[in-house]
Amino acid sequence: MRLSAKAIAIDIGGSHASCAIVAAGEILAAERVPIHDTALLETHLPAVADAVRRSLRRAGMVALDCAGVALSFPGIVDSGAGRVLSTPRGKYADARRLDLAHWCLKEFCLPLRVENDARMALLGERFAGAARGFDDIVMMTLGTGVGAAAMMEGRLVRGKHFQGGCLGGHLPVVWKGRRCICGNIGCIEAEASTWALPEICASWPRYAESALAREPRIDFEALFRCSRAGDSVAIRIRKRCMRIWAAGIVGLIHAYDPERVVLGGGVMRSADDVLPSLREYVQEHAWTPWGTVDIRAAELGSDAGLWGAIPLLSEAC
Numbered sequence: 212m213r214l215s216a217k218a219i220a221i222d223i224g225g226s227h228a229s230c231a232i233v234a235a236g237e238i239l240a241a242e243r244v245p246i247h248d249t250a251l252l253e254t255h256l257p258a259v260a261d262a263v264r265r266s267l268r269r270a271g272m273v274a275l276d277c278a279g280v281a282l283s284f285p286g287i288v289d290s291g292a293g294r295v296l297s298t299p300r301g302k303y304a305d306a307r308r309l310d311l312a313h314w315c316l317k318e319f320c321l322p323l324r325v326e327n328d329a330r331m332a333l334l335g336e337r338f339a340g341a342a343r344g345f346d347d348i349v350m351m352t353l354g355t356g357v358g359a360a361a362m363m364e365g366r367l368v369r370g371k372h373f374q375g376g377c378l379g380g381h382l383p384v385v386w387k388g389r390r391c392i393c394g395n396i397g398c399i400e401a402e403a404s405t406w407a408l409p410e411i412c413a414s415w416p417r418y419a420e421s422a423l424a425r426e427p428r429i430d431f432e433a434l435f436r437c438s439r440a441g442d443s444v445a446i447r448i449r450k451r452c453m454r455i456w457a458a459g460i461v462g463l464i465h466a467y468d469p470e471r472v473v474l475g476g477g478v479m480r481s482a483d484d485v486l487p488s489l490r491e492y493v494q495e496h497a498w499t500p501w502g503t504v505d506i507r508a509a510e511l512g513s514d515a516g517l518w519g520a521i522p523l524l525s526e527a528c
């Protein structure tokens with residue numbers, strides 16, 4: 212596929228699926244499909260196919276005007292075979308047995324590539340966002356979970372079992388730490404992510420006296436807000452989360468030797484709160500005798516995975 216061609220992009224998330232028709236320089240049409248129940252994927256596929264068809268009509272196109280379909284999925288996937296290999300616990304448990312390539316041929320008469328969502332975000336940010344012009348990149352998404360992906364010398368790191376680079380959020384940073392959903396202990400995700408944060412806060416000493424205890428929803432926006440207001444518990448938890456993320460970034464830098472680290476995910480809505488201390492820690496602690504790794508906020512937000520469609524389909528299998 213040429214980089215100038217058009218593609219159908221589908222991004223399966225935890226609360227919605229995004230469907231789009233993507234061209235080299237723009238998203239021609241897009242639609243979101245709400246997902247209220249993530250137990251199974253198959254139940255959502257008819258609505259996703261309908262949303263793709265509506266997007267095609269709005270773009271004045273038919274499916275065969277596109278070179279293929281790129282599907283971004285939150286799990287471990289075999290991108291060449293178009294199969295999901297493993298899903299996060301309790302989510303889309305049927306995805307491993309689904310023949311998504313067959314579904315795609317039946318619905319659109321087009322070939323399918325499936326890729327991990329963090330890798331898709333990296334491809335998107337390299338194609339049209341914060342990693343343009345770079346061949347050696349680490350991407351980390353800080354949000355409900357912690358996603359990661361790596362590119363070395365212009366090629367996505369995938370590895371023998373398709374796990375390479377994309378389990379960066381499950382690097383252990385506290386060996387006696389919290390139990391993670393992946394089965395490991397002390398992962399970055401278990402120690403500093405939106406799903407883990409309420410429990411981290413609740414178990415913190417003197418939490419009941421903190422302004423956090425009066426927040427209707429404990430997330431990083433609430434944590435940063437209480438921290439800025441001078442709440443001592445929030446300040447300490449914020450500092451600990453920063454250290455966890457920063458230690459994780461140093462680990463990824465040591466593993467993948469990037470020129471640029473791109474940080475995305477919902478936490479980066481508070482980029483001004485986050486970036487300076489992460490940069491300072493990494494500059495002090497990463498072993499990079501050649502210079503300093505550039506750490507940037509992602510530019511494409513939740514569209515990054517959609518933008519990844521064209522570079523994914525352009526890749527040699």
Ligand SMILES: [Zn+2]
Pocket residue numbers: 380381382391392393394395398400401
């Ligand atoms: Zn984990």
